Amino acid sequence: MGDHRPPALLLMNAETYREAFGPELRAELASRLDLSAPGPVTDLDLPDDVTERVEILVTGWGVPRLDDEALARMPKLRAVFHAAGTIRTFLSPAALESGITVCAAADANAGPVAEFTFAQIVLALKRVGRLVDRYRTQRRPRDLSGLPGLGTHGVTVGVVGASRVGRRVIERLHTLDARILLADPYVEASEARALGAELVPLDALCSRSDVVTLHAPLTPSTIGLVGERQLARMRDGAVLVNTARGPVVDHDALTPHLVAGRLDAWLDVTDPEPLPADSPLWDLPNVVLTPHVAGALGNEVSRLGDQATAELCRFLDGAPLRHQVRPDDLPRIA
Template sequence: MTPRPHALFAMSAENVPQLFPPDVLARLRASLDIDPALVAEDLTDPRLRDVLARTEILVTGWGCPRLDAAVLDAAPKLRAVLHSAGSVKGFATPELWRRGIAVSSAAAANAVPVAEYTLAMILLTGKDLLAARDRLRTERAFPGWGLVPGIGNHGRRVGVIGASRIGRKVIELLRPFDLAVSLTDPYVDEAGAAALGVPLLPLDDLLRTSDVVTVHAPETPETRHLVGRRELALMRDGAVLINTARGALVDHEALIAELRTGRLSAILDVTDPEPLPADSPLFDLPNAFITPHLAGSQGNEAARLGLAVAREAERLAAGEELAHPVDPGALEREA
């Protein structure tokens, strides 16, 4: 029997039981020799010297220390990093790829709940549910039976900004519904959009023609305030802006000014800054719906991330290629 590779958890210790509940942990340990009681939060700790020296696989997650040259020097047998979360930007360094160390991410798994959140918000705002709930709560009177004009999801136009993993998953989840979905992304051509089953539009055209605009672009210097005063002014009256990407992609001062007119609505799971200051007008504006960065994996959804890592460990043990390798060349275009 081939011995299992030595592995080490490198993340905030509190996250391990959430990401790897007993059934997922058992599956991981079938492929890796890993001790769930030993979790490295500081890889420079001298007490980890002997463990690092024999570690072949790092199982990382939120709170993983930076993997710089000094850390990698202390782990000469390291050949793979399996990340049980989304972005690796917080800890990965170019040194990993220079040394030929494979890096995998559970970003695709983490995209699922964000896309589900987005889908739910698109459908609920189509029914004007959030505003209707507030009116009912305030007036304490049922408005009576009858057709409500101006709402509904039949033929509603949804514009997706960014064909990221999450953006693509949102497009996939929207397919069964009678919605008209379009995409804008400078890295996607007409053929790429056609493969996703949506038309490709310039950003301005997408903003002008969409009832809902949902943001799924990465945060880069070029995308800061991607949706600013000019872009918000292009959006049609009654449109909804949804942001589950990064807060800095939207100019909050411009958004607040627009929301105060009552012309638009916004659903923000991410803000700039994050968290918002207690006196932010966004908390009180009736057409702003703010959630505390919870669209990503929460509660039992975290186990999906651990399962993604367990599957990658099984591939390594079988001598197969990783299913979700991180491309260092594409990191700057990813969240």
């Protein structure tokens, strides 16, 4: 596209900009874009003569909602490069339908989530949550008595959703002596076999699995996807791992199973998030709650800036894009 430096805005909070875009990336952005503000901004309360010129948006955590009204203020907008995972939380679907190019760094964020999920599965199968609680209380040599299904050998793990994260989790599960089940309405049996998994309905997955790990997107059809029927089918001592979205699980249905000690849960996301202060899940030895930390944190965030910047440069150079989000992707993305 020649030497044209398109007018652009950085829409994200200062912390995201600092962590995702180091000095080299900032220099790259400055050399390729005509930045309409010297640094990142978190709202579009800008003069019309600024927004009307904008052709490129580089976004990240802290981006304001880009609804139809906001998009109408940027009639020349050609592309959005999101240095984070999901676009659902801020971008109107009209942007995709209008022909604006949208790219996201979901692939870069999937790596840390898959690593974290795999670690949780291994720790959960070794009953680390229960053992830490017992060790802290007893303060004597380990006591393994009464623990359900201890260990990773020969277990069955059910993966709900062959998303970017789900597929990476499946790859890691192959390092265990585990049978892998997969439930995903968008995957054929042959594709599941190629991944090394057996495609089964969700109810069957829940009844056969020692661990059920969730990687489905949050859409109207997946709210409460794992409810009382699925939870009741899970084996005594089975583990539910959720690093996807809290509302994918019906927490009103889940809570009695956890209070009774019938199931274990490792939840990085909940509904609501965080849970109410009086929720019994905070204090159960069979529940491990983490504060939504599976995705990129700290030095991992730089991967998101790397991917967004590389995609921006490909766009400006007229090269094929690798991480474009298209309208028909929306039902399958988080």
